[in-house]
Amino acid sequence: MKRSSTRSRVPAPPxxxxxxLLWGGADSGKSGLIGALRSDGTKSVGERWAIDLDDASxxxxxxxxxxxxALRLRGVKETSIRRAERAFxxxxxxxxxxxxxxxxxxxxxxxxxxxxxxxxxxxxxxTLAASRTADxxxxxxxxxxxxxxxxxxxxxLLRQLVALLDxxxxxxxxxxxxxxxxxxxxxxxxxxxxxxxxPEESLRAALGDxxxxxxxxxxxRLRCFGFSAAGPVRNAVRPVGLTTMIDxxxxxxRREEQHAxxxxxxxxxxxxxxxxxxxxxxxATMAAGIAIVVFAGxxxxxxxxxxxxxxxxxxxxxxxxxxxxxxxxxxxxAPAPSVDSAAGAxxxxxxxxxxxxxxxxxxxxxxxxxxxxDSLLAIAALRATESTLSSPAxxxxxxxxxxxxxxxxxxxxxxxxxxxxxxxxxRAGACMGGRLHCPAEQLREDLAWVILLGAPAEQDQARxxxxxxxxxxxxxQ
Amino acid sequence: xxTERRRSIxxxxxxxxxxxxxxxxxxxxxxxxxxxxxxxxxxxxDASATWIARRSSxxxxxxxxxxxxxxxxxxxxxxxxxxxxxxxATGQRSTLVAELVPSEATAGEPSAARLNEADGVILLLPxxxxxxxxxxxxxxxxxxxTTLARLPEQRGAAPPAVSIPVAVCLxxxxxxxxxxxxxxxxxxESFGNxxxxxxxxxxxRFELFKVSSLGRAPRRRDGAHVLVGTPEPRGVLxxxxxxxxxxxxxxxx
Numbered sequence: 001m002k003r004s005s006t007r008s009r010v011p012a013p014p015x016x017x018x019x020x021l022l023w024g025g026a027d028s029g030k031s032g033l034i035g036a037l038r039s040d041g042t043k044s045v046g047e048r049w050a051i052d053l054d055d056a057s058x059x060x061x062x063x064x065x066x067x068x069x070a071l072r073l074r075g076v077k078e079t080s081i082r083r084a085e086r087a088f089x090x091x092x093x094x095x096x097x098x099x100x101x102x103x104x105x106x107x108x109x110x111x112x113x114x115x116x117x118x119x120x121x122x123x124x125x126x127t128l129a130a131s132r133t134a135d136x137x138x139x140x141x142x143x144x145x146x147x148x149x150x151x152x153x154x155x156x157l158l159r160q161l162v163a164l165l166d167x168x169x170x171x172x173x174x175x176x177x178x179x180x181x182x183x184x185x186x187x188x189x190x191x192x193x194x195x196x197x198x199p200e201e202s203l204r205a206a207l208g209d210x211x212x213x214x215x216x217x218x219x220x221r222l223r224c225f226g227f228s229a230a231g232p233v234r235n236a237v238r239p240v241g242l243t244t245m246i247d248x249x250x251x252x253x254r255r256e257e258q259h260a261x262x263x264x265x266x267x268x269x270x271x272x273x274x275x276x277x278x279x280x281x282x283x284a285t286m287a288a289g290i291a292i293v294v295f296a297g298x299x300x301x302x303x304x305x306x307x308x309x310x311x312x313x314x315x316x317x318x319x320x321x322x323x324x325x326x327x328x329x330x331x332x333x334a335p336a337p338s339v340d341s342a343a344g345a346x347x348x349x350x351x352x353x354x355x356x357x358x359x360x361x362x363x364x365x366x367x368x369x370x371x372x373x374d375s376l377l378a379i380a381a382l383r384a385t386e387s388t389l390s391s392p393a394x395x396x397x398x399x400x401x402x403x404x405x406x407x408x409x410x411x412x413x414x415x416x417x418x419x420x421x422x423x424x425x426x427r428a429g430a431c432m433g434g435r436l437h438c439p440a441e442q443l444r445e446d447l448a449w450v451i452l453l454g455a456p457a458e459q460d461q462a463r464x465x466x467x468x469x470x471x472x473x474x475x476x477q
Numbered sequence: 478x479x480t481e482r483r484r485s486i487x488x489x490x491x492x493x494x495x496x497x498x499x500x501x502x503x504x505x506x507x508x509x510x511x512x513x514x515x516x517x518x519x520x521x522x523d524a525s526a527t528w529i530a531r532r533s534s535x536x537x538x539x540x541x542x543x544x545x546x547x548x549x550x551x552x553x554x555x556x557x558x559x560x561x562x563x564x565x566a567t568g569q570r571s572t573l574v575a576e577l578v579p580s581e582a583t584a585g586e587p588s589a590a591r592l593n594e595a596d597g598v599i600l601l602l603p604x605x606x607x608x609x610x611x612x613x614x615x616x617x618x619x620x621x622x623t624t625l626a627r628l629p630e631q632r633g634a635a636p637p638a639v640s641i642p643v644a645v646c647l648x649x650x651x652x653x654x655x656x657x658x659x660x661x662x663x664x665x666e667s668f669g670n671x672x673x674x675x676x677x678x679x680x681x682r683f684e685l686f687k688v689s690s691l692g693r694a695p696r697r698r699d700g701a702h703v704l705v706g707t708p709e710p711r712g713v714l715x716x717x718x719x720x721x722x723x724x725x726x727x728x729x730x
Contacts, residue, residue: 213517217558
């Protein structure tokens with residue numbers, strides 16, 4: 001089969017590369033989907049998604065080619081499919097004629113359907129952890145055919161669903177998810193039409209209300225499709241529903257980006273308003289944040305169970321194992337809690353004291369003083385996190401205080417305001433560095449806010465923390 | 478921003494009260510109820526999922542019920558999701574609203590800490606078992622009164638001092654022919670005045686429910702309890718909805 005390397009290609013689009021996770025049990029139609037994507041790669045007209053095998057390993061190429069061949073020869077000659085043994089990722093590209101208009105990665109977690117059969121196994125859990133970073137999930141379910149194919153068994157479905165959530169340490173997947181009823185070309189024409197017109201009702205009828213409820217619960221952004229890899233035309237591969245399914249993911253991603261843009265605009269407007277008010281040292285907060293957020297490496301290392309002393313905080317390079325010098329603080333009389341005394345403590349290089357003072361303040365949430373206090377609190381929390389985590393034996397009570405005070409400030413902050421970034425970063429750093437067993441969802445949201453709203457330096461730190469959180473390799477720059 | 482404490486509902490009942498069957502009906506057999514807010518229940522881990530699934534097995538006439546065994550490993554945990562079929566303003570079709578924590582009366586009574594953090598308690602009383610034997614009735618009534626006495630009281634409050642919502646569910650109702658016509662309070666009072674008196678004395682907020690996890694009484698076939706046809710649970714979501722409404726009203730207030 002001709003490889004698609006001869007196809008004209010455009011430079012990679014500037015936007016983030018998205019990953020679609022392909023999942024399904026044995027005989028669910030995974031090979032059919034790969035074969036259809038391979039077959040569509042040989043076409044040069046029409047709008048379609050196709051697999052790009054240019055950099056694929058030989059076993060993946062063999063899998064795609066044999067799947068495509070099996071589709072073409074269906075009903076004519078029995079063709080064995082050479083399934084890849086392990087999970088793999090390949091690019092898929094959307095073509096309009098010869099022009100590439102979109103690209104994404106397709107991760108096939110379980111080509112042989114072995115993990116789906118025992119989703120609670122250690123191997124399955126390790127592989128399923130990839131779902132944590134997926135941008136979309138495509139779950140294939142074989143459509144029942146009266147007298148031929150029974151309705152999907154519910155217990156395996158439930159176990160796979162629970163295993164997926166468990167491996168991702170999540171209570172739901174917030175990414176777009178497609179459940180595709182596959183092999184619908186084997187249905188009578190009227191039934192096939194019905195599945196295409198009302199796929200959700202068809203899936204509900206096949207699974208029952210309770211099992212359909214599981215899917216909605218685990219996948220709040222669920223959509224169902226009918227899909228045929230081969231299509232209804234004999235001796236030809238004319239996939240039905242393939243382009244529509246993957247196009248829906250692309251549309252959802254665009255919608256996410258629009259929402260993120262709107263949030264960023266809103267944050268910029270809020271920041272602008274704050275500057276005009278001149279009431280709070282907001283830019284100072286941000287500048288301070290850029291200067292001092294250097295604890296992510298330590299927090300990540302502590303989370304990963306490594307010795308914090310072997311990591312520098314910003315560059316990620318190795319340093320000597322000598323303990324960091326302990327800065328002795330002079331014993332001072334406790335100042336009367338006020339914004340001024342907190343600012344004074346901060347200026348003296350005592351962010352922990354500043355944080356204590358700010359935590360003790362009782363101010364109206366809507367007051368200008370509160371606004372100023374929370375801006376100071378963001379600075380103090382970041383510095384306190386850094387100084388605590390850089391000590392040989394980080395004090396858990398201080399880290400807990402950081403979490404408590406930033407949590408209160410986060411509740412007070414208006415959604416989307418930029419002060420959320422340093423507050424969230426400090427909280428996430430303290431949670432992870434102190435191993436405080438903060439809710440995983442809270443950590444993810446904190447890091448998402450920082451990546452969304454933070455200054456570039458803060459975003460970098462958040463990415464490092466997130467990599468540690470999801471178990472990826474911490475990228476050392 | 479996730480700051481809210483996760484709500485939890487504790488499911489409690491004496492041995493044989495139908496806890497595992499109730500959970501199985503919530504997870505496996507729920508059907509769509511027109512005009513009512515939809516909920517879906519998911520086990521939190523594989524052990525809980527397989528435990529629930531083993532409570533029944535396919536039978537030529539329907540399903541065969543198998544006795545429940547303790548969950549291997551950790552305590553079972555279930556999650557309750559609110560389902561919005563058409564999606565909310567952001568397109569989300571479901572939200573996690575609470576956790577359901579079953580607890581064995583003998584082996585694993587909920588700790589005081591867990592009770593203090595609970596937003597509601599569901600107590601199961603097996604009416605068919607209670608009606609069949611005076612000993613069983615006395616044991617269940619005693620269990621109920623001692624359980625109510627263990628619920629966390631609001632410090633300094635005048636009786637009734639237990640402020641968390643308590644849903645008392647009469648289970649095995651499908652074994653009584655006129656269950657649908659029976660008044661729930663009178664049914665409970667038929668086992669003596671003590672349960673109702675104890676509820677009124679302890680609980681500021683309580684409600685009584687009739688629950689049928691199967692919808693029909695199982696029959697004895699081939700040495701097993703077999704439900705002919707498919708289960709059609711009745712009233713199983715009502716206590717959960719009531720507790721969630723109570724909690725929501727509390728938050729709103």
